[in-house]
Amino acid sequence: MAPPPPELTFEQRDALRQAVGNPTRQISNVMRDAHRNPEATLGFFSVMPDHTVVEIWPGEGWYTEILAPMLHDEGRYIAAHFDPDSSVEFFQKSRAEFEKKMQQGRGKFDKVELAVLDYDPENPIAEAGIADRVLTFRNVHNWLAAGKEEAQIVFNKMYEVLKPGGYLGLVEHSARPDTSLEDMIKTGYVSEALVIELATAAGFELASRSPVNQNPQDTKDYPEGVWTLPPTFRLGYEDRAHYMAIGESDRMTLLFVKRAE
Numbered sequence: 001m002a003p004p005p006p007e008l009t010f011e012q013r014d015a016l017r018q019a020v021g022n023p024t025r026q027i028s029n030v031m032r033d034a035h036r037n038p039e040a041t042l043g044f045f046s047v048m049p050d051h052t053v054v055e056i057w058p059g060e061g062w063y064t065e066i067l068a069p070m071l072h073d074e075g076r077y078i079a080a081h082f083d084p085d086s087s088v089e090f091f092q093k094s095r096a097e098f099e100k101k102m103q104q105g106r107g108k109f110d111k112v113e114l115a116v117l118d119y120d121p122e123n124p125i126a127e128a129g130i131a132d133r134v135l136t137f138r139n140v141h142n143w144l145a146a147g148k149e150e151a152q153i154v155f156n157k158m159y160e161v162l163k164p165g166g167y168l169g170l171v172e173h174s175a176r177p178d179t180s181l182e183d184m185i186k187t188g189y190v191s192e193a194l195v196i197e198l199a200t201a202a203g204f205e206l207a208s209r210s211p212v213n214q215n216p217q218d219t220k221d222y223p224e225g226v227w228t229l230p231p232t233f234r235l236g237y238e239d240r241a242h243y244m245a246i247g248e249s250d251r252m253t254l255l256f257v258k259r260a261e
Helices: 010-020 038-044 064-071 089-103 140-146 148-161 181-187 192-202 240-246
Strands: 052-056 076-081 113-116 131-137 162-173 205-210 251-257
Touching (some): 010 038, 010 064, 038 064, 038 162, 038 205, 038 251, 052 148, 076 089, 140 162, 148 192
Parallel strands (some): 052 076, 076 113, 131 162
């Protein structure tokens, strides 16, 4: 296994703590900290205030609310979102809502840079070798739903945008080891072995694992897959108390390195 990044200093950990606790975060997002563990997760990924960080498919900007203020003064935050010209209506709407949030951020998002992550191998995320960290949270199942080749293209792009010696931090719903690809796509849970396979094929080496986002109460056998659990509750109010008690999904938290040349 490759070496993990250096531990954060006291000052860097304090900057991370302040970013997680900043009062401009949406209350509904803060309430999910118990399940998403942002301080421990970003600490494990060794994200520092002077880094250039690329976040892949940031969605509504849950982690943007933490990363953008943290990187505002010394670093650089690039949100590799959906293509605004995509033919997929959900992609168009999500990107537009993210842009609106950035515009209404009253200064905290004024340095956020927008990029595109799509499945075109000829369309890089940004300049090659600029990022200290690439981060992505619960997105691998979406790439696999588009196709395993498409998922591999994404891993290749993440590798290219990283500096030599940079790290990819990844969180994903964790499937049982014997889960088929078909069931991964159906349920949203992905095996750690497949994630490592895709990352290794792109050139990454596994540096470390963390148990920080594991949930042993997640049995992974629900009618609507991972979307049965909070926050989606795809079954509506059917057995909601039961699923609330389970909490959010069991998740792998992996760190990969692009070896220095």
